[in-house]
Amino acid sequence: METIGQGTFGKVKLAQHVATGEKVAIKIIEKASVTNDTQRNSIQREIRLVQLLHHRHIVKVYNVLEDASTVYFIMEFVAGGELFDYIVENLSLSEWEARIFFRQILSAIDYCHKNSIIHRDLKPENVLIDSNKCVKIIDFGFGNTFHRDKFLSTFCGSPFYAAPEMIAGKRYVGPEVDVWSLGVILYAMVTGSLPFDAPALPDLFKLITNAQYKIPSKLSPDLTDLIRRMLTVDAKRRIKLSEVIKSK
Incomplete structure (x- = not known):
């Protein structure tokens, strides 16, 4: 729907589930922008960590999707801002x-x-x-x-x-x-x-x-x-x- 933030390695977009209407935040990391092994390792670590963490004061990550060119973090949308x-x-x-x-x-x-x-x-x-x-x-x-x-x-x-x-x-x-x-x-x-x-x-x-x-x-x-x-x-x-x- 729109860009709502900037993460360490990619932009964060506001999106809406077509069937349920639920709003989510999606952090999108283009693999082409990841230029060295240190950054690649950092992204892989983040994927691993966010799937381990479950706490009411840590943003929920519902899913991590990945294809040949992009990594998508599907997260809860927090409406109040920073x-x-x-x-x-x-x-x-x-x-x-x-x-x-x-x-x-x-x-x-x-x-x-x-x-x-x-x-x-x-x-x-x-x-x-x-x-x-x-x-x-x-x-x-x-x-x-x-x-x-x-x-x-x-x-x-x-x-x-x-x-x-x-x-x-x-x-x-x-x-x-x-x-x-x-x-x-x-x-x-x-x-x-x-x-x-x-x-x-x-x-x-x-x-x-x-x-x-x-x-x-x-x-x-x-x-x-x-x-x-x-x-x-x-x-x-x-x-x-x-x-x-x-x-x-």
């Missing part, structure tokens, strides 16, 4: 409303981590809100499985939400980089801005690796403390997701 647009429209969210959304996001990512899956591209553009204010995580194009005794080293996702160890080219296990990105999302919700922002990537990376950001005085002490613990440069000292969930 969390990013919601933040922009409201300038910022109250701590009370941000907490409601954030708890839902945490529930979805905790489910992923307990199933040894990391997202690696968490940002407000990849969080949808339905008509009932229910959050849905999308786009596992950079997702991967992880093992506690093994390390990853791929830099992926948006630089504004990337953890310091990622942009420094250091090895990481996985969940800790999602926690950092969640900290940036939380900051963005309650302030309406990004903690780290610069026009040039070298300047942005310097801000991130030194954790140079300001927390507005209007935020409550508990929220300020939580953001600081999530945006801790040393991944070993960074708060664990289980601790974030237990926080006030």
Whole structure:
């Protein structure tokens, strides 16, 4: 019916089932646009991951169809739009409303981590809100499985939400980089801005690796403390997701 979004490797179209009238979102990936083995492996991983994940705060993937030239992800259509647009429209969210959304996001990512899956591209553009204010995580194009005794080293996702160890080219296990990105999302919700922002990537990376950001005085002490613990440069000292969930 129309283009409604852009995924990591392809466009997302709104479609309607001819017989039932149900609306769905279809992510369409043209294989010709996938130019190397890394991208091909990423798409195959996404196909595998989305068929494993079943959680109320992760967008449902009904089917994955593939032919010689194209891959189609048939997904539930979430009518409310992106969390990013919601933040922009409201300038910022109250701590009370941000907490409601954030708890839902945490529930979805905790489910992923307990199933040894990391997202690696968490940002407000990849969080949808339905008509009932229910959050849905999308786009596992950079997702991967992880093992506690093994390390990853791929830099992926948006630089504004990337953890310091990622942009420094250091090895990481996985969940800790999602926690950092969640900290940036939380900051963005309650302030309406990004903690780290610069026009040039070298300047942005310097801000991130030194954790140079300001927390507005209007935020409550508990929220300020939580953001600081999530945006801790040393991944070993960074708060664990289980601790974030237990926080006030």
